[in-house]
Amino acid sequence: MRLNYPPNVRIVAVPCTGRVDMIHLLRAIEQGADGVYVAGCMEGECHFVSGNLKARRRVEAVKKLLREIGIEPERVEMFNVSASDGPRFAAVAREMTERVRGLGPSPLAKDHPLDLHLQAVG
Amino acid sequence: MKAGSNLEKVLTSGHFAITGELGPPRGANADVVRKKAEFLRDKVDSINITDNQTSVVRMSSIAVSRIVIEMGLEPNAQMTCRDRNRIAIQSDLLGASALGIKNVLCLSGDHNKFGDHPQCKNVFDLDSMQLIMTLKHMRDEGKVLGGQELDGVPKFFIGAAANPFGDPFDFRVTRLAKKVEAGVDFVQTQCIYNMDKFRTFMKQAVDQGLTEKFHMLAGITPLKSLGMARYMAKFVPGLEVPDYYLKRLQGVEKKKQADEGIKIAVEQIQEMKETPGVAGVHLMAIEWEHRSPEIIEAAGLLPRPKLD
Amino acid sequence: MVIAERKPIEEILAMVADFKKVLLVGCKGCVTVCCAGGTKEVGILGSALRIARKKAGNPLALVEHTLERQCDPEYIEQLAPMLENGEFDAVLSMACSVGPQFIAKRYLKQVFPALNTTFIGGSLEHGVWAEFCxxxxxxxxxxxxxxxxxxxxxxxxxxxxxxxxxxxxxxxxxxxxxxxxxxxxxxxxxxxxxxxxxxxxxxxxxxxxxxxxxxxxxxxxxx
Incomplete structure (x- = not known):
């Protein structure tokens, strides 16, 4: 399958989204990413039982923290994408790109206002 | 006589006692106290004066007790452990005695979280059991807890509360026995609606010989409406309102629910008279002091004995 | 152990509002175990504060450093190279309230507590703590x-x-x-x-x- 997904998405691979911590998402935002999302396995299909469920809770905690410091929490999101589901991966990338485009550039990335940076973790 | 209060005389002479309750005002208006207390004149043997009940700031129970004494009535000053340490408690007790207060009810106190100052620091230096011991120590040893002899010993008829419906039920009579051992002269219970459970509780107390050592006054609170009954049943911890009372209130039209509630209270008082070990009733007509006389009258408790 | 939790970010931001160079100090004792002020939490708070201040157009130079403990003077001493040369104008401590007091005792710097020391307790399960003493x-x-x-x-x-x-x-x-x-x-x-x-x-x-x-x-x- 040669599926297209937006070129502004940079992928950071981790062995399991259970490895993703709050600080990883915050660092991405701090360094100017306009959005960052975690793409974990479908719920109930984690190879390590509950890594993706933990990731979701951490994403929620980051959203709460961002809300407290005046950054749109929608810039951070958790998605569940089956490893074999390429079309959904591309769809999620487009969805998140559209969402972040709607929010505008990150207030922390004033130097590149038109360049949309998205970071996918998972 | 331990204190020579009217309540003590009534109880020790074997009369079925009745006590009332007065919640002090949320302000400095003494006329509110006088007006409420007047309803209870010649109707009760002693009037409980609550001590910042539900942790809401109100006129001091000792000050209100003195106002009641000046009216020629007898107060039973409630004292909680929530707001005072042992220094303040003993000091207030000496003052209360000097002002003519002879009955004191020892309570732990409602937790401050429920009141109008949930931000406050609570005390609980003593618990209710230890408060009873403190009063007894002052009265019988003539000393403060620290050992200093008192110049003028306060003579109190010592009261405490009991909730027969708190959990664990099996421990409730044991806890009552501890209060008796601590030195309590009379006990007033939390309002009772579940008569069967109360009788079970009383039977245990009688069988253990406890009721020979103190006077038990059963708590009665008339149900003003179905709404109040439901609220009590649902939200007041450790209080059981059986379905048959709810159904009775449901069975009458709304305007007549208050009368039905009074009828229930009167029946309960009559049942209490027949319950072994019960020496009297404590009528807590919450913000309904003016209806107390008719309840007491209908229960056949008038006139009150006059004892010297 | 001593159980603590982080103060609301808003309150911490208000504390350090007038400062440009802040040293954020964590503690590897109790507050690491109860996930309130260890290396990890220092990283998260540090990042959040930098983001908030950058967004406000008033960037904060914040350096993170976590000590073995903040309740022993010998570890507090390790901050000397950082706090005795004017590099920082305030310290934000993520220890129980002993930490900021020890730092303030040793260094003439404005010290702020980032945590509320809550109680002596233990964990009932992951993420849940209760008071026991x-x-x-x-x-x-x-x-x-x-x-x-x-x-x-x-x-x-x-x-x-x-x-x-x-x-x-x-x-x-x-x-x-x-x-x-x-x-x-x-x-x-x-x-x-x-x-x-x-x-x-x-x-x-x-x-x-x-x-x-x-x-x-x-x-x-x-x-």
């Missing part, structure tokens, strides 16, 4: 089946349960177990419920905070 200075839990009524009864009753015990819960909140129900259950299970007939005497609180700030001196350990 009020440091009254004279442990009496063996009289109560090994449970502490001072810290775990809302009214610190020593002769409970009060009338508000209902279905195993405290009248103050459904979230609070009635410790006196637990004591009763345990004493029953141990076959010692008769011991609960005995009145527990009036407690001497002079060993508690009520006797003034406390201090322990061990001559055998002095250098």
């Amino acid at each position: 009020q440091s009254c200075g004279n442990c009496i839990i063996h009289n109560f089946g090994g449970l502490c009524p001072i810290s775990r009864c809302s009214k610190s009753l020593m002769n409970g349960p009060c009338g508000g015990s209902s279905g195993g819960k405290c009248e103050v909140s459904n979230e609070i177990d009635c410790v006196w129900q637990l004591i009763y259950d345990r004493m029953t299970a141990l076959g010692q419920v008769d011991r609960m007939r005995k009145i527990f005497p009036i407690k001497d609180w002079s060993t508690s905070r009520d006797g003034g700030p406390r201090k322990i001196t061990r001559e055998d350990l002095k250098l």
Whole structure:
């Protein structure tokens, strides 16, 4: 399958989204990413039982923290994408790109206002 | 006589006692106290004066007790452990005695979280059991807890509360026995609606010989409406309102629910008279002091004995 | 251990609002174990503060550093190279409140607490902590089946349960177990419920905070 997904998405691979911590998402935002999302396995299909469920809770905690410091929490999101589901991966990338485009550039990335940076973790 | 209060005389002479309750005002208006207390004149043997009940700031129970004494009535000053340490408690007790207060009810106190100052620091230096011991120590040893002899010993008829419906039920009579051992002269219970459970509780107390050592006054609170009954049943911890009372209130039209509630209270008082070990009733007509006389009258408790 | 939790970010931002260069100091003791002020939490708070200040157009130079402990002077001493050369104009401590006090005692710098020290407790499960001790200075839990009524009864009753015990819960909140129900259950299970007939005497609180700030001196350990 040669599926297209937006070129502004940079992928950071981790062995399991259970490895993703709050600080990883915050660092991405701090360094100017306009959005960052975690793409974990479908719920109930984690190879390590509950890594993706933990990731979701951490994403929620980051959203709460961002809300407290005046950054749109929608810039951070958790998605569940089956490893074999390429079309959904591309769809999620487009969805998140559209969402972040709607929010505008990150207030922390004033130097590149038109360049949309998205970071996918998972 | 331990204190020579009217309540003590009534109880020790074997009369079925009745006590009332007065919640002090949320302000400095003494006329509110006088007006409420007047309803209870010649109707009760002693009037409980609550001590910042539900942790809401109100006129001091000792000050209100003195106002009641000046009216020629007898107060039973409630004292909680929530707001005072042992220094303040003993000091207030000496003052209360000097002002003519002879009955004191020892309570732990409602937790401050429920009141109008949930931000406050609570005390609980003593618990209710230890408060009873403190009063007894002052009265019988003539000393403060620290050992200093008192110049003028306060003579109190010592009261405490009991909730027969708190959990664990099996421990409730044991806890009552501890209060008796601590030195309590009379006990007033939390309002009772579940008569069967109360009788079970009383039977245990009688069988253990406890009721020979103190006077038990059963708590009665008339149900003003179905709404109040439901609220009590649902939200007041450790209080059981059986379905048959709810159904009775449901069975009458709304305007007549208050009368039905009074009828229930009167029946309960009559049942209490027949319950072994019960020496009297404590009528807590919450913000309904003016209806107390008719309840007491209908229960056949008038006139009150006059004892010297 | 000492259980603490982070203050709201808004409150911390207000504390350091007038400062440009802040040293954020974590602690590898209790607050690491209760996930309030260890290396990880220092990273998260540091990042959040930098983001907030950058967004506000008032960037904050914040450096993160986590000490072995903040309740021993020898570790506080390790901050000397950072705090004695004017590199920072304020310190934000993520230890229990002992930490910021020790830092303030050693260095003439404005020190702020980033945590609220909450209680002495333990973890019930991952992410849940509860209070178990009020440091009254004279442990009496063996009289109560090994449970502490001072810290775990809302009214610190020593002769409970009060009338508000209902279905195993405290009248103050459904979230609070009635410790006196637990004591009763345990004493029953141990076959010692008769011991609960005995009145527990009036407690001497002079060993508690009520006797003034406390201090322990061990001559055998002095250098």
